[in-house]
Amino acid sequence: MSQDWEARIDTLMAEQASTTDLEKRKQIFNEVQKTFAENLPVLYFVAPRLYYAHNARVLGVVPSVQRPPALWNADMLSVRGGP
Numbered sequence: 001m002s003q004d005w006e007a008r009i010d011t012l013m014a015e016q017a018s019t020t021d022l023e024k025r026k027q028i029f030n031e032v033q034k035t036f037a038e039n040l041p042v043l044y045f046v047a048p049r050l051y052y053a054h055n056a057r058v059l060g061v062v063p064s065v066q067r068p069p070a071l072w073n074a075d076m077l078s079v080r081g082g083p
Contacts, residue, residue: 006041012031016029058080
């Protein structure tokens with residue numbers, strides 16, 4: 001069941017995608033953002049600093065240079081045996 005504001009966003013996004021006028025596209029997208037902000041379908045939570053930890057038994061942990069930095073190559077991870 002779609003709300004009126006959702007249908008408006010869909011219409012605006014289709015309209016901005018079909019025009020080549022950059023100023024018109026910006027204007028339409030600003031309207032999309034305004035409509036989105038008025039209805040708040042999503043709440044964003046901000047975490048400015050993220051800390052990651054791993055057990056010393058986990059080998060091959062190399063943080064990624066891409067965000068989020070917690071994603072590394074899973075195929076390179078291994079666990080050293082013993083308690």
